[in-house]
Amino acid sequence: MSPRTRPAFVLSCLVAAVSGASPDAAARPTATVITSRDGTLYEDPMGQTANGAGPNFFVGSTNGLQRRRGLLFFDVAASVPSGSIIVSATLTLNMSRTVSGGQPVSLHPALRAWGEGASFAGGGGGGGAQALANDATWLHTFFPNSFWVNPGGDFVPGSSATTSVGAIGSYSWSGPLLNSDVSAWLANPATNFGWVLLGDESAKGTAKRFDTREHPTAANRPRLVITYRPPCPGDFNGDAVVDFTDLNIVLSGFGSVYNFANLNQVLSAFGSACPGV
Ligand SMILES: [Ca+2]
Known part of the structure; x- marks a missing residue:
């Protein structure tokens, strides 16, 4: 499993996006x-x-x-x-x-x-x-x-x-x-x-x-x-970021669709972009 992208990298991606450069090529395995x-x-x-x-x-x-x-x-x-x-x-x-x-x-x-x-x-x-x-x-x-x-x-x-x-x-x-x-x-x-x-x-x-x-x-x-x-544990809505939306999805379905392992996936990756995006 690839290490999660850290917030500092996310910030650099945002800067790159604003400046018109795409971070995709470098990040994709x-x-x-x-x-x-x-x-x-x-x-x-x-x-x-x-x-x-x-x-x-x-x-x-x-x-x-x-x-x-x-x-x-x-x-x-x-x-x-x-x-x-x-x-x-x-x-x-x-x-x-x-x-x-x-x-x-x-x-x-x-x-x-x-x-x-x-x-x-x-x-x-x-x-x-x-x-x-x-x-x-x-x-x-x-x-x-x-x-x-x-x-x-x-x-x-x-x-x-x-x-x-x-x-x-x-x-x-x-x-x-x-x-x-x-x-x-x-x-x-x-x-x-x-x-x-x-x-x-x-x-x-x-x-x-x-x-x-x-x-x-x-x-x-x-x-x-x-x-x-690569697969992105914790990204339950498929938008390539693990954030409050994913947390809400897990909490809304907790005990029926989702469990503690899913909650842990969100919390472990919270605030980070999926790898290779
Ligand atoms: Ca042959």
């Missing part, structure tokens, strides 16, 4: 989360292909019109305090090989859990390797005994965010729907199955290669930067 699982769904009617431990994943369509779909999982609940409000979230990926020009790459929440095994594709990784235990494949959520309902993965049809990916470099995805995904994953971690990444699958040769969490360069690994407001 952020979490940088690296994927804890990632990989590629390689189009393969036998479901034998994966690259769970490889340093790259692929999105789009090969020159032979075979589809590739990315898989990313971020353990949001392990990185952001429960009860926080998500202010913003940005996914950043490093794209490290391509033969195509600008292509849309979109994020879609996955609808069931999937795994990452020890398979490791040689060469550039584009052909994949024999799937091993717990790998996700075109057919499997966890190779060799658990399956997607739909070959190629089960995911929300609508995109949470789409970014055009052109030349080699760093790319980001953000926006209100992406924030909603992250908020839902924090509120109910059991619904967090990560994202499936789709490229342009209507034409051949659209594939893009991105770096995974296994990439030797740490800065190239998939990362989700989350800015949030």
Whole structure:
């Protein structure tokens, strides 16, 4: 739990507000989360292909019109305090090989859990390797005994965010729907199955290669930067300040809705602004 903002800081915030400067950026905590699982769904009617431990994943369509779909999982609940409000979230990926020009790459929440095994594709990784235990494949959520309902993965049809990916470099995805995904994953971690990444699958040769969490360069690994407001015990009306209004709410409902612990929350934080506001 972050220490409460002290009145002196509140005063400095008020001064900053009056002078036109926002105290928000400095006060808001952020979490940088690296994927804890990632990989590629390689189009393969036998479901034998994966690259769970490889340093790259692929999105789009090969020159032979075979589809590739990315898989990313971020353990949001392990990185952001429960009860926080998500202010913003940005996914950043490093794209490290391509033969195509600008292509849309979109994020879609996955609808069931999937795994990452020890398979490791040689060469550039584009052909994949024999799937091993717990790998996700075109057919499997966890190779060799658990399956997607739909070959190629089960995911929300609508995109949470789409970014055009052109030349080699760093790319980001953000926006209100992406924030909603992250908020839902924090509120109910059991619904967090990560994202499936789709490229342009209507034409051949659209594939893009991105770096995974296994990439030797740490800065190239998939990362989700989350800015949030931590929980604020004692702020019962949600106005980001603990004051007489909250005290009155607790006293009015004392013995029915609220108890001594709630009263103590108000008194402990009385007169202070919530952290990260
Ligand atoms: Ca991986």
